[in-house]
Each structure stands twice: as structure tokens, then as C-alpha cells.
Amino acid sequence: MVKKLHRKHPHTPTRCALMIAAPSQDWNIFQQIFVEHWDGFKRVHPRYNKPYYDGLVDKMLRCGTPEKMGYIEYRCPQCGEGKHLVAMSCKSSLCLRCAKVYVDNWVSQVSRMLHEGVIYRHIVLTVPEILRQTFYQQSKDVLSPFMRCGVRCLDDVFSRVSGKALKGGYIVVIQTHGRNGQYNPHLHCIATSGGWDQKAKQWVHLDYLPYPMLRKKWQWHLLTMLRQTGKTKEIKRLVDACYTRYREGFVTNVQKGDVPSRYQSLARYLAKYVVSPPISLRRIDHYDGQGVTYHYRSQKTERVERETVAVYTFIGRMVQHVFPKGFQRVRYYGVQATKTFAKMKHMIHEALAMVKSIVKGAIKIIAPMTYRQRYQQSTGRDPLRCPHCHSDMGVWRIWHPTYGVIHDELEAIRRGKYASQAPRAAPAGSPGRTVWPTARGIPLSLSGLQ
Ligand SMILES: [Zn+2]
Ligand SMILES: [Zn+2]
Numbered sequence: 001m002v003k004k005l006h007r008k009h010p011h012t013p014t015r016c017a018l019m020i021a022a023p024s025q026d027w028n029i030f031q032q033i034f035v036e037h038w039d040g041f042k043r044v045h046p047r048y049n050k051p052y053y054d055g056l057v058d059k060m061l062r063c064g065t066p067e068k069m070g071y072i073e074y075r076c077p078q079c080g081e082g083k084h085l086v087a088m089s090c091k092s093s094l095c096l097r098c099a100k101v102y103v104d105n106w107v108s109q110v111s112r113m114l115h116e117g118v119i120y121r122h123i124v125l126t127v128p129e130i131l132r133q134t135f136y137q138q139s140k141d142v143l144s145p146f147m148r149c150g151v152r153c154l155d156d157v158f159s160r161v162s163g164k165a166l167k168g169g170y171i172v173v174i175q176t177h178g179r180n181g182q183y184n185p186h187l188h189c190i191a192t193s194g195g196w197d198q199k200a201k202q203w204v205h206l207d208y209l210p211y212p213m214l215r216k217k218w219q220w221h222l223l224t225m226l227r228q229t230g231k232t233k234e235i236k237r238l239v240d241a242c243y244t245r246y247r248e249g250f251v252t253n254v255q256k257g258d259v260p261s262r263y264q265s266l267a268r269y270l271a272k273y274v275v276s277p278p279i280s281l282r283r284i285d286h287y288d289g290q291g292v293t294y295h296y297r298s299q300k301t302e303r304v305e306r307e308t309v310a311v312y313t314f315i316g317r318m319v320q321h322v323f324p325k326g327f328q329r330v331r332y333y334g335v336q337a338t339k340t341f342a343k344m345k346h347m348i349h350e351a352l353a354m355v356k357s358i359v360k361g362a363i364k365i366i367a368p369m370t371y372r373q374r375y376q377q378s379t380g381r382d383p384l385r386c387p388h389c390h391s392d393m394g395v396w397r398i399w400h401p402t403y404g405v406i407h408d409e410l411e412a413i414r415r416g417k418y419a420s421q422a423p424r425a426a427p428a429g430s431p432g433r434t435v436w437p438t439a440r441g442i443p444l445s446l447s448g449l450q
Contacts, residue, residue: 026281027097031061033287033311041315052325056092063090063097068401074384075396075409082386082393086371088400093322096281100374106330108368110190113171113332115341117349119193121209124253125150125218126186128246131226131238136183138230139176140324143185145225147172150187151333153221157214158195162204166195169336174329179296180307181278181317196335196344203344203351215249222250278321279314287311 038057042049062068066087076082089098114120127135135142151170158166171190178184194205223239279294285306286293292314298305309317323329335341335348375383384393398407 026284027064029284029287030096030281033292033314034061036289037311037315041312044312045316048319053319053322056094056322059090059092060095060097063087063092063095070400071398072395073397073399074393076386076389076391076393078391079386079389081388083396084383084393086383094318096277096279099277099280100378104369104374110171110330113336114190115345115348117352118169119205119352120190121193121254123154123189123191123209123214124186125153125189125222126251126253127184127222128242128250130241130245132183132185134226134230134235134238135185136320141229142226143174143323143327145229146185146222147174147187147331148333149221149225150189150218153214153218154189154191155195155334156221157209157217158204158206160213160217161206161210162194162197164197164204165199166197166204167334168192168195169341170333171336172331172333174323176321176323177278177317179298180305181294181296181321183320192335196348201347203348205351209254211252211254212248214252214254217249218252219243219246219249278317 034057042053064087066085069090070088072086072088074082074084074086089101091098091102135146150172154168154170155166158168169192173188173190174185175188176183176185193207194203196202197204219242223242226235227239229235279296283294283296284292285295286308290311291308292311293306293308294314295304295306297303335344341348369377372382372384375381385391386393394409395407396409397405399405
């Protein structure tokens with residue numbers, strides 16, 4: 001399968017998710033913490049003593065070593081001197097080094113799902129403190145229903161406010177950590193500013209959401225979901241306690257104003273909140289073998305807070321946010337699901353054209369960044385430009401630990417890859433492409449390569 005992928009897209013390193021090079025001191029510290037304490041941690045927390053977690057740790061520890069992870073080697077087709085080796089990304093959800101790749105991909109995925117001319121709101125639905133422990137213990141059973149009940153709640157609120165049965169469109173992302181890495185599950189909902197009235201076959205726009213109602217509705221939907229998922233005495237006691245203790249409902253935040261008109265890119269803005277790792281590499285200040293000191297910006301005090309925790313607590317704060325295997329963190333509901341939207345697009349646009357506050361085309365669709373662009377952004381240097389003759393370098397060799405050599409340019413040349421082909425004009429190089437295709441039909445200078 002990988003082979004096919006490369007034959008089709010030999011020049012798109014993003015397809016195999018290459019990572020940024022430049023390992024930092026912090027990265028070494030992060031790895032060291034896991035090397036020294038992962039086994040001990042598992043003994044104290046047997047919940048994590050599973051091949052799934054071992055695999056994530058293992059991948060993360062190998063990340064950045066080309067000879068273990070696989071690599072793409074670039075060489076200069078002009079002078080044969082320039083070389084550049086890129087390790088493939090490990091894609092472990094524990095890996096902070098690959099987090100940036102993950103964010104970029106996330107942003108472009110979500111951007112593609114946003115529709116021009118539609119007004120979205122960013123609504124955060126939270127879980128009160130006394131329920132978080134239960135959520136953590138039953139995350140496997142609770143997380144999916146949790147996402148669904150957020151959608152039910154918003155449909156319910158839209159319908160109640162408008163007096164019609166409405167179905168909105170939603171992009172829902174689940175996040176389980178607060179700023180300091182503690183377990184704090186909540187939903188980020190990108191919701192349309194209204195919904196589809198199936199009966200009247202029309203789009204109904206809602207100017208505002210009544211917050212008190214949203215809070216109460218959210219409380220009811222969340223607690224009903226919990227009661228149905230875990231039918232134990234303990235759950236019943238917690239649910240009752242929640243109704244007594246939180247008479248105003250649960251905390252929900254609605255971004256003031258329409259998000260797209262304030263931000264050129266809703267997705268980029270969301271990524272900051274939503275897909276940031278629990279504790280980023282840059283925030284680790286100190287590790288002495290027993291304790292880890294890191295800092296974060298507190299939402300409450302708006303100041304940078306420092307925290308020193310025992311090393312097992314630190315590891316716990318990282319792994320407790322790993323989702324069950326195959327879990328989809330971003331989901332699309334209602335009219336936001338592509339097919340449904342295509343059907344109603346016209347009518348939604350017509351209805352929204354009447355709304356004054358629309359900023360047409362406010363959401364910019366962002367193309368995914370390529371490895372080359374990411375590298376250039378983080379180092380200021382073009383990794384695929386030959387340092388000797390300044391021409392663009394091309395893919396020379398692709399190696400994968402499981403599949404072995406996927407591409408070998410020298411082999412291809414020896415087999416006469418270019419021999420019978422008439423020279424062709426090189427395609428115009430877009431910034432994200434390497435020049436491998438360009439080398440086709442162009443006499444290659446092979447000195448120093450054989
Ligand atoms: Zn990685
Ligand atoms: Zn060169």
C-alpha cells in the first residue's frame with residue numbers, strides 16, 4: 001500500500017507525514033523521562049500496562065531516528081553533492097515532536113469542512129469537577145456518547161429558541177486536558193448559527209443563544225447521558241448531587257460575536273485551543289530524575305504558573321489524554337456532514353444572505369503545509385535546496401522499516417528509467433514540491449554518487 005502511495009505521489013512528502021528535524025534539548029528530556037520511568041509507572045498504574053500504550057511509547061522513543069523510523073533521502077541532481085535526510089513522523093499521540101505536524105493536518109482538515117458564507121459559533125461545553133474522575137475511569141464508554149449528547153443539546157436549544165424542530169451543523173472536537181495537563185474533558189463545538197427546519201424546508205438563522213437556557217440544557221443532556229451509560233448507584237448519586245449543587249446548570253462558553261468575522265481562519269484559531277498537546281515541549285523547565293517542573297499560562301489568573309510534580313504524575317498527565325485506539329476526536333454532525341450540506345447549500349446561503357452580519361468568504365481555506373514549508377518556517381532555511389549549487393534537490397531514496405526500500409533512484413536509472421524518454425519540460429515547481437519529477441528527462445550528473 002505504501003508503495004502505491006509513493007508511485008502516485010512521489011514528490012509529496014506530506015503524504016507520509018514527515019516531521020520537522022531539529023531535535024531540542026527539551027525533547028531529549030522528555031524522552032529520558034519515559035526511558036527511565038515508563039516501566040515503573042505501569043507497575044503503579046496497571047491500567048496502562050497494555051501493548052497499545054507500550055507501542056505509543058516505543059514509537060515516540062524511536063521518533064527522529066531515520067534508521068528506525070524510515071526516511072526519505074534527497075540529493076542534488078545537478079552537482080550530486082547536496083544531501084538531505086528526513087525521518088518519517090512516528091504519529092504517536094504521545095509524541096510532542098510530531099504535534100506540530102498533527103496540528104497542521106488538523107487545521108487543513110477542518111478548514112475544508114467549513115463552508116463559505118455560513119456563520120459559525122464556537123461553543124465550549126464543560127464537565128463539572130465532581131464528574132471528571134468518573135469520566136476518566138469510564139472514558140472508553142463515555143467519550144463517544146459525550147460528543148453525541150453535545151450535539152443533541154445544541155439541536156434542542158436551537159429548536160426551543162425558534163419554536164421549530166431544527167437540525168444544526170456541527171464540528172465537534174473533544175479535548176480532555178486543561179492548561180496544566182490535568183484531566184478536564186470538554187467539547188469544542190463549531191456550530192452553525194441556526195438550523196434546518198425539515199418541515200418547512202428552510203434554514204432558520206438565530207441571532208443569539210440564551211446562555212441560561214444553554215447551561216441548563218447542557219446539564220440535563222450530560223447527566224441523562226451519564227445515567228444511561230453507567231447504571232450504577234454511584235452514578236445515580238453523582239447525578240443527583242449535580243442537580244443540587246449546580247442549580248444554574250453547567251458551564252458553557254460562547255465566543256462573543258461571530259467567530260469567522262473576527263478571525264481570518266477559524267480553524268487556525270481553534271487549533272490553539274483544541275489540538276495543543278497537554279504539556280508542550282517548550283514548557284518543561286527542569287527534570288532531576290524524580291520531579292518535573294513545567295509552566296503554563298493559567299486561564300484563571302492570566303499569568304504564567306509554574307508547577308513541579310513527581311515524575312509519575314507527569315507521565316500520568318501525558319498518557320491520560322491518549323484516546324482509546326481508533327477513537328475519532330473530530331466529528332461532523334447534522335448538516336455539517338458533507339453530503340447533507342451539499343444538498344442544502346443553496347437554501348442555507350439564500351437564507352443567510354438576508355443576515356447583515358455575514359462577512360462573505362471570511363473563512364480562508366488553508367492548504368496543508370508541506371514538510372518543506374514547515375521546515376522553512378521553523379528554521380528559516382530551505383531544506384531541499386542544494387547548499388553547494390543552489391538547485392532544488394530530488395528524492396533519491398525512500399526507506400521504510402517494514403517495507404524496505406520503496407524507491408531507489410539510482411536503481412531506476414540503472415534500469416534505464418530515463419534512457420528512452422525524450423526530454424520534457426520541467427513542471428513549474430510549486431513551493432511544496434521537490435524536484436523529483438523535474439529530474440525526469442533531464443541529464444543527471446551522477447559524479448560522486450556511484
Ligand atoms: Zn514523533
Ligand atoms: Zn547541487
